[in-house]
Amino acid sequence: MESIDGNSVVCAKNHHIDFNKHGYLYFLKQGAGTEYDGEMLSARRKLLMKGLFKPIVEKISQQMNNTDQTILDVGCGEGTPLSQLMSIRNKHDTAIGFDISKPGIQLATQLDTNAFFCVADLRQLPFNNASFDTLVEIFSPSDYGEFKRVLKPNGKLYKVIPNAGYLGELRNLLYDTGDHQTYDNSKVLNLFKSHFSNVKEFEIKYQFEIPNDLKKELVLMTPMHWGRDAKTLTDQDLEGFNEVTVDVTLLEAENA
Numbered sequence: 001m002e003s004i005d006g007n008s009v010v011c012a013k014n015h016h017i018d019f020n021k022h023g024y025l026y027f028l029k030q031g032a033g034t035e036y037d038g039e040m041l042s043a044r045r046k047l048l049m050k051g052l053f054k055p056i057v058e059k060i061s062q063q064m065n066n067t068d069q070t071i072l073d074v075g076c077g078e079g080t081p082l083s084q085l086m087s088i089r090n091k092h093d094t095a096i097g098f099d100i101s102k103p104g105i106q107l108a109t110q111l112d113t114n115a116f117f118c119v120a121d122l123r124q125l126p127f128n129n130a131s132f133d134t135l136v137e138i139f140s141p142s143d144y145g146e147f148k149r150v151l152k153p154n155g156k157l158y159k160v161i162p163n164a165g166y167l168g169e170l171r172n173l174l175y176d177t178g179d180h181q182t183y184d185n186s187k188v189l190n191l192f193k194s195h196f197s198n199v200k201e202f203e204i205k206y207q208f209e210i211p212n213d214l215k216k217e218l219v220l221m222t223p224m225h226w227g228r229d230a231k232t233l234t235d236q237d238l239e240g241f242n243e244v245t246v247d248v249t250l251l252e253a254e255n256a
Contacts, residue, residue: 001126022109027120028100038103041078043217045107048080052208052246053138057081059204059250060136060158061088069133072150073097073115074122075140079108082115085136098122125150134158144195151255158252159192161185165205165247167222173237174219174230185249196253205247215241 001009001017008016009025017025068091073082076097086095095115099105100122108117120126122143130152138160147157164183171183193199210218215238219225231237 001128022106024105024109024116025118025126026102027098027118027126036077036101036104038107040220041101041104041107043214044221045078045080046214046217047221048078048084050211050214053081054084055206055246056138056160056204056248056250057084058088059202060160061085063158063200063202063250063252064089064134064156066091068092069094070131070152071095071134071136072127072132074135074137074142074147075099076108076117077101077104079104079111079113079115079117081138082108082136083111083113086113086115096127098125122146130155142192144192148195148255153255155255156252157196157255158250160248160250161188161192163203163205163247163249165245167224167244168247169241169244170219170222170224173233173241174224175227176229176231189249189251192251192253198254200252202250202252203248204250205245207243208246209243210241218244 002012003010005016008018010016017027019025071082071085071093073095076082076099079097082095082097086093097108097115097117098120099108100119102119105117105119108115118126122141123146125146127150129149131150133152133155135147135151135155135157137158139162142159151157162183163185166183219233219238224230
């Protein structure tokens with residue numbers, strides 16, 4: 001994108017992309033299917049607003065450079081973590097969040113934040129080379145070639161991956177036996193390390209007390225309940241479901 005013309009951004013080939021009525025840009029050439037619908041993302045927002053991922057966001061903020069940053073949130077979903085990060089840092093940051101989910105970005109534009117949001121594909125990022133100081137990626141897929149392209153030299157990537165104990169209480173409720181009861185992040189971790197040297201790892205583990213009126217939302221907000229063998233949980237099943245373990249690793253790497 002080279003310029004702004006009225007309500008449009010204009011690329012080098014004079015293609016115009018209009019800001020829509022919600023205030024975001026749609027960069028996909030064609031619609032993309034996603035199972036992350038409005039109901040799921042609304043449930044996710046309610047839990048995140050109650051602080052489900054707040055310690056993760058706080059740790060990312062602690063590791064980031066203390067100067068004003070240009071930040072890209074990869075697969076930002078409904079936008080709450082990016083909004084929280086900007087609030088915690090309280091800097092003059094320039095922040096962009098993107099996701100392939102249109103319902104997620106529509107929800108993100110409703111947040112009281114200075115972050116800008118757009119619908120885009122991580123395999124073909126609509127950003128210039130060396131545009132960002134910091135990339136943040138919480139539980140999202142990766143395209144490390146694209147990440148390195150849009151990161152500035154010595155820019156930082158912060159990727160959050162689940163550990164074996166992540167939401168273990170929910171996993172045990174949903175599944176009696178089978179692969180869904182456990183999770184191994186070694187493939188994701190090894191792939192990350194194959195693209196970056198001098199990787200730093202930070203273990204983050206804590207208990208989150210589930211608000212009584214949001215137990216069903218916690219089930220709904222995660223893809224765990226999509227499994228073929230997943231149970232349909234009743235009110236009785238959820239009665240003793242009062243807290244859940246958040247168990248993740250924060251990976252930090254520097255762009256060459």
